[in-house]
């Protein structure tokens with residue numbers, strides 16, 4: 546395990562203290578994989594999970610953790626997920642793993658969103674990481690043209706089909722000084738399913754794995 550992965554694991558282990566029982570919302574990615582492995586140790590104390598991707602479902606079920614349909618459980622008390630970038634307001638860029646739509650749904654359906662990440666993910670201003678946008682296939686070119694009008698440089702993540710049967714555009718060069726306004730603007734483009742800005746519903750807590758141990762950040 547390299548240093549960055551050890552910091553991801555550290556953050557994931559620290560998040561376990563928030564999983565007090567019931568059904569836990571579970572995100573996607575390498576940091577969340579550590580959380581799922583940790584969750585397996587306390588699986589007798591939880592009812593199960595709602596998963597944000599086929600990959601996380603497979604890992605959860607591999608550990609014998611029951612996976613529920615979100616429609617069957619209603620509002621969740623806790624959602625734990627990683628991020629590609631987080632600012633000090635705990636607004637995020639997500640979707641590096643292509644699971645942004647289900648992640649945004651489960652985050653929206655959860656009372657508390659605990660984000661887990663290694664220290665490299667904390668930034669002053671979002672936007673160095675190319676912004677993922679999930680798009681209905683027939684709208685790919687139309688959405689790309691609208692993203693160019695917003696100042697972006699979209700690149701089609703060729704060969705990737707999301708769990709929902711859609712495509713991903715990764716957008717560079719966007720100005721993310723005002724993440725809420727940009728999230729709303731991209732949401733309003735016909736053919737966009739989800740944009741990977743999580744600013745309208747930011748995280749409530751950020752647990753960062755660092756060289757000095759886990760640090761918990763609240764929105765600034």
Ligand SMILES: O=C(CO)[C@H](O)[C@H](O)COP(=O)(O)O
Nearest residue numbers: 574575576627640641642644
């Ligand atoms: O948004 C995501 C997947 O769609 C992930 O949370 C994000 O890409 C972070 O991944 P990792 O924990 O592997 O660094």
